[in-house]
Amino acid sequence: MALVPPGPGVHDLSLATPAFYLLAATLGLFVAMLLLLRHYYPKRKRGLEGYLDAAGVSLGFLVFGVILVVLLATRDPDGNGTAYALYETILTGYWLAFAIPVVTVGSSVQARSRGTIHWLVPSMAIAIAMFFGIFAYYYSMV
DSSP: OOOOOOOOEEEEOOOOSSHHHHHHHHHHHHHHHHHHHHHHHOOOOHHHHHHHHHHHHHHHHHHHHHHHHHHHHHHHHHEOOOHHHHHHHTOOOHHHHHHHHHHHHHHHHHHHHTTTOOOOOHHHHHHOOOOHHHHHHHHHHH
């Protein structure tokens, strides 16, 4: 089976799923924490830096996941195999559950070593490889 771009097909890509609600709620929780921090401690630069240091990677992955799933579901509500595999890669949570800690550790090691230990790019490469591995698994199932 050849890989084709996401597009119309036979797979229902709905946003009305518990997995999407959980993904959106998790992103909302991170944003609410940021807004509360900014509201209650508006002049605490170290608090904001600490939050962004701890949550920055998670926020990036969550925003990417929500945007990808929303685009797939709104542009191709009946998606083809490629759209379905992308949708499942995000909403099953396996990729996020493994990629977020890997990149968080890489980012933290590089930040704490003041850039002398270059682990951010390799950890991102691992996360991307994991994405394509999980995507390939779901693509092979259609």
